[in-house]
Amino acid sequence: MLIFDETERRWADEVFQKIEKKMEATVQRSAGMIPYRTENGRFENMAEKNICWWTNGFWEGLLWLLYDRTNKGLYRTAAEEGERMLDGAFAQYPRLHHDVGFLWQLSAGLNYKITGNEQSRLRALYAAVLLMSRFNLAGGYIRAWNDYPDEDTSGWAIIDTMMNLSILYWAAKEMGDARFARVARAHADKTMRHHMRPDGSAKHIVIYDPETGEELGEDGGQGYCRGSSWSRGQAWALYGFLISYKHTRQEEYLDTSKRAANYFISNVWQDWLPRCDFRSPKEPVIYDASAGAIAACGLLELAEELPQEEGTVYQKAALCLLKEMERHFCRWDQETDGILYFGSVNYKEKEGRNRYLVYSDFFFTQAVLAVLGSKLEIW
Numbered sequence: 001m002l003i004f005d006e007t008e009r010r011w012a013d014e015v016f017q018k019i020e021k022k023m024e025a026t027v028q029r030s031a032g033m034i035p036y037r038t039e040n041g042r043f044e045n046m047a048e049k050n051i052c053w054w055t056n057g058f059w060e061g062l063l064w065l066l067y068d069r070t071n072k073g074l075y076r077t078a079a080e081e082g083e084r085m086l087d088g089a090f091a092q093y094p095r096l097h098h099d100v101g102f103l104w105q106l107s108a109g110l111n112y113k114i115t116g117n118e119q120s121r122l123r124a125l126y127a128a129v130l131l132m133s134r135f136n137l138a139g140g141y142i143r144a145w146n147d148y149p150d151e152d153t154s155g156w157a158i159i160d161t162m163m164n165l166s167i168l169y170w171a172a173k174e175m176g177d178a179r180f181a182r183v184a185r186a187h188a189d190k191t192m193r194h195h196m197r198p199d200g201s202a203k204h205i206v207i208y209d210p211e212t213g214e215e216l217g218e219d220g221g222q223g224y225c226r227g228s229s230w231s232r233g234q235a236w237a238l239y240g241f242l243i244s245y246k247h248t249r250q251e252e253y254l255d256t257s258k259r260a261a262n263y264f265i266s267n268v269w270q271d272w273l274p275r276c277d278f279r280s281p282k283e284p285v286i287y288d289a290s291a292g293a294i295a296a297c298g299l300l301e302l303a304e305e306l307p308q309e310e311g312t313v314y315q316k317a318a319l320c321l322l323k324e325m326e327r328h329f330c331r332w333d334q335e336t337d338g339i340l341y342f343g344s345v346n347y348k349e350k351e352g353r354n355r356y357l358v359y360s361d362f363f364f365t366q367a368v369l370a371v372l373g374s375k376l377e378i379w
């Protein structure tokens with residue numbers, strides 16, 4: 001169990017009150033929307049733009065976090081509305097991708113865990129089946145994306161998928177069917193061998209031969225370049241392997257998560273404000289707050305799994321990240337949407353840099369609630 005002192009708890013309580021105030025105003029003006037990122041202070045609505053978009057579960061997830069803490073009906077109603085809208089994505093099966101985990105674990109999955117809604121349980125199970133169907137038996141990995149118009153991506157696996165495995169572990173327990181967990185472990189094992197570098201950094205994209213599973217190369221993906229170190233990918237590795245450890249108790253996953261955590265900390269400790277890529281040029285400064293928020297969640301759960309003397313290092317690092325990001329990145333006015341500024345979609349996409357992103361807000365809120373002792377099992 002994590003132990004926080006009085007000052008830390010008071011800090012988290014004050015921040016949560018600010019989150020809640022801002023979110024209440026945001027939810028009231030966001031009816032019928034599934035927010036993604038802001039444009040002139042207002043969230044873009046992906047329910048209209050692209051119902052299959054990978055971030056479409058984070059809004060509902062954030063609302064369930066708030067509902068779980070406050071019991072306020074407005075959050076539940078909006079989360080249920082978002083979940084119903086997401087059925088439109090099931091209807092477009094050929095466009096779905098490995099992020100079906102994010103889409104339905106945080107919407108339907110959390111609904112089921114919190115309210116016991118049977119329809120939500122089914123939605124989360126459908127999503128788990130969809131994810132399992134992306135497993136390439138010959139290659140031993142879960143395929144990430146569908147083909148681009150001019151590129152065959154059937155051999156592409158990405159570090160982000162480690163987070164989506166959570167819905168497979170859940171389905172294995174829920175159905176009493178070990179096949180789901182076997183696929184998750186096979187993918188995690190392969191990712192551990194091919195994506196993780198000896199220093200704890202992670203490749204974003206590994207390209208395999210889809211017929212044999214042989215590694216053909218890597219791609220820098222959303223980071224600066226091939227061989228660089230996209231910080232959100234580092235955070236996905238840190239947290240994703242920890243999740244696999246929590247579900248399987250396989251020590252190698254814990255060690256891998258620790259290596260990724262040590263690497264992450266050694267790249268942010270100077271000011272605790274994560275750059276978008278840890279191996280990009282120093283200028284221009286491009287932050288990615290989402291990486292910091294994801295890493296903070298992972299570090300807190302990692303701390304919980306370790307003996308206290310060791311765990312304290314990770315717990316303190318998480319608090320440094322949260323406090324510094326709150327001080328420098330959070331905007332608490334009621335007029336604009338979004339909590340945590342300075343998220344970046346992608347190093348290379350100029351207009352996607354230094355923005356509010358719904359997943360930054362989700363993970364930041366999750367971490368603040370963890371400091372407040374939330375027992376909700378999200379992943």
Ligand code: GLY
Pocket residue numbers: 054160222232345
């Ligand atoms: N899973 C996609 C991303 O992290 O941007």
